[in-house]
Amino acid sequence: MNYFCPSFEIQAMRKLKMEELNRKSVDEFRQSDKIPVIAVLENVRSAYNVGSVFRTADAFLLQAIYLCGYTARPPHKEIRKTALGADETVEWKHFPNASAAIEMLRQEGYTIYAVEQTENSISLQAYGSRTLGKIAVVFGNEVTGVEQPTIQLCDGTIEIPQLGMKHSLNISVAAGIVLWELGKRYLDGKG
DSSP: OOOOOOOOOOOOOOOOOOGGSSOOHHHHHHHHHOEEEEEEEESSSOOHHHHHHHHHHHHTTTTEEEEEEEEOOOSSSHHHHHOOOOGGOEEEEEESSSHHHHHHHEEEEEEEEESSTOOOOOHHHTTTSOOOOOOEEEEEEETBSSSSSHHHHHHHEOOOOOOOSSOOOOOHHHHHHHHHHHHHHHHHHOO
């Protein structure tokens, strides 16, 4: 593969000040129309990873996060450290297991995908060409991934293409990639 940087005109850049970022207040965030995407976290052992997903969900105005099994839930010191307040803005629910969350999502009309490497998984880049509608994506444990019984309850699996020697990503990184890819469709008006 040949990677190159296209030529472009270099312009002066100035870092924006906090007051220039047009950030929403807590009330504005809560009242905003959300992107109909729900992140489901199944048995995620690191509260820091959970906090990172909260922060990503806030950044992309996602509908909610569903925390399943022994996944840490707010209020929690380690979640707060990485969420930077997003644990107070993003709607979340806790379920005893992923199957209970999936059952509720089905009743609410969501299409559910596990983010996992499986036979017949859909590449994230190929999935991007589909009409989204209401979607939930299940992210699994840092070591074991999404559990097989949970995968079988899903409508399919989405896989992040990986080109190097390693074929796994930290859950917070994987969530950031997948949630951006899904969320940008709504920003582009293709959702």
